[in-house]
Amino acid sequence: MWEDIKDFASTFFVTGDPLIYGADVSIVLTMLAIVFVLTKYKKWGWLWREWLTTVDHKRIGIMYLIASLLMLFRGGVDALLMRLQLAFPNLEFLHADHYNAIFTTHGTIMILFMAMPMMFGLFNMVVPLQIGARDVAYPFLNALSFWLFFLGAMLFNLSFVIGGSPDAGWLSYPPLSQNDFSPGPGQNFWIWGIQISGIGSLATGINFIVTILKMRAPGMTLSKMPLFSWSVLSSSIMIIFAFPILTITIALLFLDRFAGAHFFTMDGGGNPMMYLNLIWMWGHPEVYIVVVPAFGIFSEVVATFSRKRIFGYKSMVWALMAIAIASFFTWAHHFFTMGTSASVIAFFAISTMVIAIPTGVKVFNWLFTMFRGRISFKQPMLWTIAFIPCFLVGGATGVMLAVAPADYQYHNSYFLIAHFHQVLIGGVVFGYLAGIYYWWPKLFGFKLDEKLGRWGFWFWNIGFYICFMPQYALGFMGMTRRYYTYGWDRGWEDLNLVSTVGAFMMGIGFIFQVWQITYSIKHGERDTTGDPWDARTLEWSIPSPAPFYNFAVVPNVKESDDWWATKQAKANGTYKEEPVHLEPIHMPKNSGIPIIMSTFWFLIGFGFTFGWVWMAVVGFIGVAVCMWVRSFQYDTDYYVPVDEVRRTEASLGRVL
């Protein structure tokens, strides 16, 4: 009996590596600390009522943000471990297997569990406020999306200490990801972590399309809608077309592994290249899904901090939509070396280059907005200005990669690594950081400290170029991705060391930002006006932090940049005060079902990961029961009485 338990534990828990034992201890200590604090201050009820069961889009946005910052930390540590291993030739800091696991989890976490939730966090924090709505179209579904993401992410991260991490690359190409080459639970963690959070992403896509199409304040026609909301619409449209492909692709991979199917196997009529095609039919739109909202953020920030209307609004909208459509016709450029016919390669090479056109239009529009504007270099604007040259170089190397004959040289080399980090960090991360700095006061009621933020900014930026510029050269020198070590004879040591130094500088930048957040909670400049940046769109017309019902009175929109127009009219004395007519506000009730149902999904994933079908069956029954119970609930919303609205507004300093 004892022997059995020992036997089980030695395979169930990851053993043998001091780094992982250290992590085990810190995870257990952190959990104990959380439980202790919650119990000591009697906060369990508060946590459940105010956060775990909330359907308020702002709180869901904050939870997405916290989760994504944690994941940024984990993915960042993965990156630093890799850079340490590569700092000098022939290092034995990480073993080959461990290195494989780390580059796999780094990629998967950064795209799916960092970029996606940070993006959804911004969707949630901003879109309803920006379009003058009181919540998203389906608040319950929104909470469900969050919990599916969160428990999927937790399942994936568990692989680190239980069962073993996936190690077949961030997209798990077969045949390597099949049972023959990757036995054990690692790949299953990958499959189920992504599958569960992917269902949540799909639901969020639907939710925001309907929110944007149907819940805009009266008078806000699509042609008056702020560009961030347009970018969210574009991104959501890509989500609803791309994510079902992901669902199917990894379901098929699961069937190969679990049921012995022959979709992507080397024998039995399977075709591994079909997996590459399918995964990139999702994967390519996916990178535009995450970058397009960043474009939206830049558009808001540039206009606000240049104190000018955005240049070329219509062309911006067309560019967003053109990118959304074109993103579905470029997937094969990820494997030009697959060896298809010249005509297929030519098609995908040209379609890839075509993307540069709408993107170029947007860059020119941002530049023309700044031209003759009165620019103030606040933090959101700093990140925006840093983004433009960075993304430009990243885009240009992208076009270089799109030149198919030349791609045979760079394919899977460090040139590619440098390229996609440049567009993903320079575009997505810089963009989301700009957005977080910009909207932070609206969510929390205070600004993030400027001085610490600047330290973080410069460490990030200088570190970025020191880290990734050498990698372009390393690519040309023949260094391919996923090497876990290299010899002195290759002549790569100098550039690799430089690159590692840059990576650590970005790490220091992140530490500054964490410091900045903790410092600003106490000392940050309070926002008493609700409009700390003198901005242009509706979210700045209400107090900060926004009350739970957002707008006491739903605004009547007359212009694009309506809040700016209102302020101008007030300054000119041409503003006509409209009589305030308060009405009871219709709001959704909190619900515990999303977190409970997602926990059952977690059980399904965990059960299938270890091949414990009974546990998966329990999970499926649980999910079905949750849906059944929800279907029979009819009392799902309530009204906030006028008195309470008046009291809340008064407490925020607004008299109605």
Place this chain on the structure above:
Amino acid sequence: MMANHHDHSHGHDHHEEHEQLKVLGFWIFVVTDCILFGTLFATYAVMMHSFAGGPTGKELFELPGIIASTFILLTSSFTSGLAVLAMNKGKVKELIAWLAVTAVLGLAFVVLEVNEFTHLMHEGATMATSGFWSAFFTLVGTHGLHVSVGLFWMVALMMQLKRRGINAVTRRKVTNLSLYWHFLDVVWIFLFTVVYLMGVM
């Protein structure tokens, strides 16, 4: 935050509006489901001739049974349409009765499919036989799973209709369910053509 202040004329508007919103969302869900099936059809097309020396569809498909289940599903789509008509006339009992007929036909379809699958497995065609059979079972099985989920939903809805009659919420639910059911019917027509008819030709 807790008071249940119900302003009735007011509440009604909101409800009606909100239910409309949910119908639009459901349409978009159907779009995503189209992509899902589209991906499976594409996979099937790639795997169409990957028999790996195993049995082919032509050898094992038994068309009469499939034609029977096709008619059963088409009829159920018709009866779900009749259910919606009954709802529009405000007749709860008739509505529930037509939904029940639809559910029975749907169940018959699922039973026939399970029978077909067991028969195929006895003949030696399983998920693990070849790429072709993997694609076949996944595509047809996903459709069957959708029908089964629809049945589950239908039962829940009949109980709610019995309890609450026709109102804005149940009306929206019936609308969405029949939308879903028609969608599955359309998918089946493609499935029947691509998998079975082209398979035996």
